[in-house]
Amino acid sequence: MYDRPRPCFDQKCYRWQSVQRFLFAFGWISVLSVHQVDACAQDRNWKEGKELTQQLDAVVSVQWSGVPLRQALMNLATAQHVAIWLDRRVNPDQQIEFAAQRVSLDILLQKLTSQLGLGSCRVDSILYVGPPETTEWLSTVAAVNRQKVQQANSAVSRRLLAKSPWRFPQLTPPAELLQEIARTASVNIVGARYMPHDLWPAYDLPPVSLIDRVTLLLAGFGKTVDVAADAATLTIVNMPEQAIYHEVYPTKSSAAAVTTQLRKSFPDVNIETQTGRIRVSGKYEDHLLIQRLLAGEQISRTSVVPGGQQRYDLNIENQPFAGVARALGKSLGFTTTNLDSKLEPVFGELISFQVKQVSRDVLLQTLADTVNADFRVDGATLTFFPK
Numbered sequence: 001m002y003d004r005p006r007p008c009f010d011q012k013c014y015r016w017q018s019v020q021r022f023l024f025a026f027g028w029i030s031v032l033s034v035h036q037v038d039a040c041a042q043d044r045n046w047k048e049g050k051e052l053t054q055q056l057d058a059v060v061s062v063q064w065s066g067v068p069l070r071q072a073l074m075n076l077a078t079a080q081h082v083a084i085w086l087d088r089r090v091n092p093d094q095q096i097e098f099a100a101q102r103v104s105l106d107i108l109l110q111k112l113t114s115q116l117g118l119g120s121c122r123v124d125s126i127l128y129v130g131p132p133e134t135t136e137w138l139s140t141v142a143a144v145n146r147q148k149v150q151q152a153n154s155a156v157s158r159r160l161l162a163k164s165p166w167r168f169p170q171l172t173p174p175a176e177l178l179q180e181i182a183r184t185a186s187v188n189i190v191g192a193r194y195m196p197h198d199l200w201p202a203y204d205l206p207p208v209s210l211i212d213r214v215t216l217l218l219a220g221f222g223k224t225v226d227v228a229a230d231a232a233t234l235t236i237v238n239m240p241e242q243a244i245y246h247e248v249y250p251t252k253s254s255a256a257a258v259t260t261q262l263r264k265s266f267p268d269v270n271i272e273t274q275t276g277r278i279r280v281s282g283k284y285e286d287h288l289l290i291q292r293l294l295a296g297e298q299i300s301r302t303s304v305v306p307g308g309q310q311r312y313d314l315n316i317e318n319q320p321f322a323g324v325a326r327a328l329g330k331s332l333g334f335t336t337t338n339l340d341s342k343l344e345p346v347f348g349e350l351i352s353f354q355v356k357q358v359s360r361d362v363l364l365q366t367l368a369d370t371v372n373a374d375f376r377v378d379g380a381t382l383t384f385f386p387k
Contacts, residue, residue, distance in 0.1 A: 087130025
């Protein structure tokens with residue numbers, strides 16, 4: 001349960017022209033009038049769901065010098081068709097020096113936010129950039145809120161979970177947005193009247209559920225909501241210091257075998273075996289990866305440590321070498337992955353290995369060693385050849 005003190009809202013935010021705050025979805029430009037923003041919205045083609053997941057794996061390159069953070073992210077979001085929400089506590093006018101060549105969009109955001117002392121996460125189809133203490137848990141908090149609403153199984157919960165495009169005009173106070181959500185869903189948002197007066201710019205987002213809108217609106221104040229059992233009351237509370245999401249997944253093969261494999265790949269996640277299924281408890285980001293693995297996808301987990309160095313986690317069991325090599329090469333951003341013809345006898349050889357928090361070269365060498373091979377990198381080309 002979350003604590004329930006009278007909400008004390010953080011007043012820290014960044015403003016422009018003394019009255020407007022930079023909380024925005026990309027594609028929006030501050031000088032546009034309301035009718036111009038609405039006109040531009042017709043051209044949106046936001047990536048959502050699986051398309052967004054695929055887009056985060058897309059290889060991109062950028063170079064920014066002396067560019068305001070807001071403008072840089074706006075350009076990136078427009079080019080990649082992804083909606084990004086910037087936390088109200090982040091200075092959008094800070095000028096950045098940043099370059100990334102042929103990395104995934106996900107890694108680019110990790111590297112950029114790490115350089116700025118920020119973090120990034122995903123709330124449904126929205127990418128959130130903000131303080132790391134918020135982005136560390138926001139995805140999980142949002143998922144827990146959705147789950148509690150869903151468990152209510154009522155007309156109220158169905159209204160809160162319904163998705164629709166979210167747009168509001170310039171100079172809209174956040175308290176007014178919460179009131180609109182309360183009216184639409186017929187819920188009581190306890191503590192909303194204590195929200196400080198504030199004015200936000202015009203906003204344009206892909207379809208967002210009402211409960212996710214509440215989560216996003218409050219995150220910049222260090223708040224979230226506690227959902228009542230019937231979902232008819234949402235009480236504003238402090239953002240928890242950590243959160244855990246629980247879900248049960250059916251398994252196509254032995255639940256015990258699946259549990260053993262997943263525990264190796266996700267040591268920080270609690271995984272229990274049940275008849276024909278597994279129960280997973282952990283961060284929502286780990287749930288998303290586990291869902292993909294259970295669906296038969298091959299995935300690699302990449303993180304950026306302070307200083308910008310990339311680290312990789314990967315667990316492969318009984319997969320053909322050639323398929324793994326080509327998939328990994330693509331995931332790492334290589335345009336071409338060559339397999340020397342002398343390796344043809346081992347193309348179909350089933351390999352298994354596991355690495356955690358290793359560099360790119362260590363990851364590639366570990367893969368090559370499974371078939372007594374070596375590798376070299378020439379620009380955007382990756383080649384495996386016999387030792």
